Amino acid sequence: QVQLVESGGGWVQPGGSLRLTCVASGTIFNVHSMGWYRQAPEKQRELVARVISGGRGTIEYADFAKDRFIISRDHAKNMVYLALDSLKPEDTAVYYCHGDIQTNWARSPMPYWGQGTQVTVSS
Numbered sequence: 644q645v646q647l648v649e650s651g652g653g654w655v656q657p658g659g660s661l662r663l664t665c666v667a668s669g670t671i672f673n674v675h676s677m678g679w680y681r682q683a684p685e686k687q688r689e690l691v692a693r694v695i696s697g698g699r700g701t702i703e704y705a706d707f708a709k710d711r712f713i714i715s716r717d718h719a720k721n722m723v724y725l726a727l728d729s730l731k732p733e734d735t736a737v738y739y740c741h742g743d744i745q746t747n748w749a750r751s752p753m754p755y756w757g758q759g760t761q762v763t764v765s766s
Contacts, residue, residue, distance in 0.1 A: 645669040645755045647740045652760030659764070660728045665740030665757055667721040675743040675752045677716055677723040678703075681736035681762075688739065692725065730764045738762050 651663040667674065678693020692714035695701040702714060713726040723740065740757035 647757035649760040683736040
């Protein structure tokens with residue numbers, strides 16, 4: 644089994660910064676991608692940013708994240724980070740870590756989710 648555990652959420656004033664961390668553990672053969680999604684109250688879960696493994700380690704950002712958030716990944720430790728800067732009240736949401744993870748060579752990658760970490764931006 645695979646577990647994803649997030650940390651680093653909290654309350655911050657508008658314009659502030661936070662750094663989220665996620666670590667994947669368990670039976671991991673290969674991590675195809677790791678990233679972050681968020682879900683605000685009464686809204687659908689949406690992609691924030693993700694890193695796709697491969698030769699170039701492709702990074703995808705949502706438009707709202709491109710100028711303010713930075714994703715990075717430690718492949719050796721199965722960890723992914725999200726630096727949040729210039730936070731706005733509309734960034735308030737539960738932020739979920741996501742991974743497409745292969746547990747052995749014979750199986751296709753499966754999606755796994757963390758339990759989520761709350762980010763609240765308010766004055």
